Amino acid sequence: MNSVQNASLNADTGWLILAAFSVIWIALGGYLGRRTTGLEGYMLAGRKVGLALGTATAMATWVTSNTTMAAPQLALQMGVWGMLGYSLGAVGLMLFAPLARRIHALMPSGFTSGDFIRLRYGKTTWRVFLGISLFYGLGWLVSMGMAGGVLVHALTGIDYRIGMTVILAVCVLYTVLGGLRAVIGTDFLQTLIILVGILALAWLAIINVGFEHMHAAALEQRPELLNLLFPAAIMFLFNNLLFGVGEIFHSNVWWSRAFAFREGVGFRAYLIAGVLWMPIPVVAGFIALTVPALDLNIPAADMVGPMVAAKLLGTSGAVLVFIVVFAALASSLDSLLAATSDLILTDIYKGHIRPHADETELASVARWVVLSLGVVAWLLCLPRITTLAELLYFTGAFVASTIWPIAAGLFWKNTNPAGATVAMVAGTAIGLIGYFLIGFYVAALISATASMAIVLFSTWWRPREFDWRILANSQQVYT
Numbered sequence: 001m002n003s004v005q006n007a008s009l010n011a012d013t014g015w016l017i018l019a020a021f022s023v024i025w026i027a028l029g030g031y032l033g034r035r036t037t038g039l040e041g042y043m044l045a046g047r048k049v050g051l052a053l054g055t056a057t058a059m060a061t062w063v064t065s066n067t068t069m070a071a072p073q074l075a076l077q078m079g080v081w082g083m084l085g086y087s088l089g090a091v092g093l094m095l096f097a098p099l100a101r102r103i104h105a106l107m108p109s110g111f112t113s114g115d116f117i118r119l120r121y122g123k124t125t126w127r128v129f130l131g132i133s134l135f136y137g138l139g140w141l142v143s144m145g146m147a148g149g150v151l152v153h154a155l156t157g158i159d160y161r162i163g164m165t166v167i168l169a170v171c172v173l174y175t176v177l178g179g180l181r182a183v184i185g186t187d188f189l190q191t192l193i194i195l196v197g198i199l200a201l202a203w204l205a206i207i208n209v210g211f212e213h214m215h216a217a218a219l220e221q222r223p224e225l226l227n228l229l230f231p232a233a234i235m236f237l238f239n240n241l242l243f244g245v246g247e248i249f250h251s252n253v254w255w256s257r258a259f260a261f262r263e264g265v266g267f268r269a270y271l272i273a274g275v276l277w278m279p280i281p282v283v284a285g286f287i288a289l290t291v292p293a294l295d296l297n298i299p300a301a302d303m304v305g306p307m308v309a310a311k312l313l314g315t316s317g318a319v320l321v322f323i324v325v326f327a328a329l330a331s332s333l334d335s336l337l338a339a340t341s342d343l344i345l346t347d348i349y350k351g352h353i354r355p356h357a358d359e360t361e362l363a364s365v366a367r368w369v370v371l372s373l374g375v376v377a378w379l380l381c382l383p384r385i386t387t388l389a390e391l392l393y394f395t396g397a398f399v400a401s402t403i404w405p406i407a408a409g410l411f412w413k414n415t416n417p418a419g420a421t422v423a424m425v426a427g428t429a430i431g432l433i434g435y436f437l438i439g440f441y442v443a444a445l446i447s448a449t450a451s452m453a454i455v456l457f458s459t460w461w462r463p464r465e466f467d468w469r470i471l472a473n474s475q476q477v478y479t
Helices: 011-032 038-047 051-062 065-078 080-087 089-106 113-121 123-156 160-208 211-221 231-250 252-260 265-277 279-294 301-353 359-381 388-394 396-400 403-411 417-437 440-461
Strands: none
Touching (some): 011 160, 038 160, 038 252, 038 301, 051 160, 051 265, 051 301, 065 279, 065 301, 080 279, 089 252, 113 123, 113 252, 113 301, 123 231, 123 396, 123 417, 160 252, 160 301, 160 359, 231 440, 252 265, 252 301, 396 440, 417 440
């Protein structure tokens, strides 16, 4: 039964799409994971991922529900700079390319980003980093779960909690079945669906509305959307650049792929993925500029994408956006479930609870960790307390504080460990102050600046030489 009178699809159609894609992803995940053996096979796909799959999984993972739904929201709120600023998230992928090569060279047997922080800086910094990473991981999971519920509710009227539950359950199930091999394999198909769908939506929006009508209506009703000197939007531009870099540099989602790629693949995969990803938020955000011309009443900013598509294209548009966002959700949810569960398994379970656990025990516990993480994300998604962009950018102060400790730790042998710890803590605190006193569009910018100053000063004031050979033994005991 529909609970939204203007929903573009009836509930039966919505359930049909959900059921069809649920079966496809679960069956494909189970098929791809059938030969997965051992801990490395489950967590890192046997460290044998090639360039085509590597590029596809990096690109698909970064095309999140936030790209397809928050980019239109930001375009509606901040105009041209909103969608252009979001596209600068591609810089993070491209900058991670040399880091991926460096990570693979220094830690050929590594499993998680936590391995690097523990060995490079010590346990205090490691625990601070884990706190930031797990908080961000849960925030990202919740934002995508919310996006799934919002999508289903906006297009079909099916209750938000039901749609969110189904999408989360599907991603958890096929990730449990196949591990990273299933995640990367499904990402390849999801990338194709996302690219074709978003391009089709933008093209149909141009045909149905037209540039001239869009420009005239926006200029008359919402001139600030076309203002290239909009101060908040300009601040957002730089803030989002640093936020994207911080998200990628610290997150185990990207480190796990650096470990999983074959030698020589990481640099090219991340660079190509960044170049191909950059236009996607612009295209996705573009359709929000049709709102003044269509005279739409948008009840919640993060519903603008589905509502515009449904208004422009009717049932076919609603089906198309449903499929695109479902693919984007799955491509990111599965990656985040796998990578965050890896961090919990190795850095929390083995690192703090069972330091002498062997590979057999860890392999048996791994699937339970994925399942438990999915349940926690579901519980946090139940009360929809904020919009997608607000939730996402709240984490900006946390992740941006890790940029310099990670980059300096990978390339400078004299980086001060205590300075890295202080940089993460102080950068996060100062960024949060900016978030609440100024706005979400400055949190990452302030955090990264403060963290950079602390890392540079502490390294200059008291350099601490590090032996790179320590990183090669990433399987050291934790006690």
